Amino acid sequence: MELKEGYKQTDVGVIPEDWEVVQLGHLTNRTITYGVVTSGGHEAGGVPMLRGGDIKNGVVANPNYNISFSKHEEYKRTETEAGDVVMTLVGYPGETAVVPESLGGINISRAVALIRLGPSYDPEFFKHYANSSSGRINVLRPSAGSAQVVVNLAALAKLKVPFPQLVEQRAIAEVLSDVDAEIAQAEMLVEKLKAKKAALSQKLLSGEIRLNK
Numbered sequence: 353m354e355l356k357e358g359y360k361q362t363d364v365g366v367i368p369e370d371w372e373v374v375q376l377g378h379l380t381n382r383t384i385t386y387g388v389v390t391s392g393g394h395e396a397g398g399v400p401m402l403r404g405g406d407i408k409n410g411v412v413a414n415p416n417y418n419i420s421f422s423k424h425e426e427y428k429r430t431e432t433e434a435g436d437v438v439m440t441l442v443g444y445p446g447e448t449a450v451v452p453e454s455l456g457g458i459n460i461s462r463a464v465a466l467i468r469l470g471p472s473y474d475p476e477f478f479k480h481y482a483n484s485s486s487g488r489i490n491v492l493r494p495s496a497g498s499a500q501v502v503v504n505l506a507a508l509a510k511l512k513v514p515f516p517q518l519v520e521q522r523a524i525a526e527v528l529s530d531v532d533a534e535i536a537q538a539e540m541l542v543e544k545l546k547a548k549k550a551a552l553s554q555k556l557l558s559g560e561i562r563l564n565k
Contacts, residue, residue, distance in 0.1 A: 362512075362514075363512045364486070364514050367514050368516070370517075371515060372515040373513070373515060374513060375509065375510050375512055376467070376509060376512075376513050377508075377509030379469055379472060379473040380469055380470060381468045381469065381470045384465055384467050384505050384508055385430060385505065386441060386460070386462050386463070386464060386465055386466070387427055387430040387460030387462055388419060388427045388430070388459055388460070389462045391417075391419050391423065392419065394417055394418055394419075395419055395420040396418065398418035398419050398420050398421060399419055399421060399424040399457075399458060400415040401415055401418060401461055402415050402438060402455070402459070402461065403460075403464065404440040404442060404444055404447070404463035408444070409447075410479055410483050412451060412455055414454075415455075415458065423459075430460050431459055432460065432466065433457075434453040434456040435450060435469075436450070436466055436467065436468050436475070437450055437451075437466075438451060438467070440463060441502055442463050442502045445495075445501050445502055446483075446491045446503060448478070448479050448482035448483050450476055465503065465505060467508075473513075473515070474521040474525055476522070476526075477521035477522065479525075480528045480529075481513060490512070491508070494507035495507075
């Protein structure tokens with residue numbers, strides 16, 4: 353297939369000629385790692401620990417599982433900072449989100465990878481790429497065909513990602529985040545309509561509200 357002028361074929365697909373393709377591990381401030389191996393059980397009043405199921409649709413939910421302060425200190429290397437990227441390794445492999453300000457200073461489980469990007473790569477841009485159909489395929493490709501699909505940290509560090517200039521990364525991320533916000537609003541409206549229908553159905557089907565009488 354003939355490429356459109358100004359574009360090139362790469363390992364991550366067709367991209368503009370002025371974009372680069374870079375291994376993810378070359379864009380991070382530190383080695384990509386996973387978190388707490390053995391939690392020691394839920395500790396009421398302890399430090400929240402982010403688990404794989406807490407990452408969904410590009411968003412980090414407030415974790416409902418805590419670890420002890422001593423366990424948190426043992427795994428201080430995986431304490432989160434606002435702007436870190438977190439990715440589920442098993443269960444829902446490849447689900448990716450950015451740690452919000454409110455969840456900085458907590459910890460992550462072994463089922464979650466912590467990716468701390470350097471200043472040249474926008475975490476929101478990477479989140480959108482990793483959660484895209486092509487990005488998810490590339491993230492999961494190393495384990496394709498395995499009995500259990502998992503994200504391998506060594507393979508993740510070698511993941512080739514598109515690399516536009518930072519200003520363009522941020523512009524792309526902003527547009528996609530705006531669409532995500534619209535989707536969230538639409539989903540809230542759908543849930544309200546479902547609740548309205550359920551309440552109305554109860555009244556109509558029980559005869560509490562009569563029609564054509």
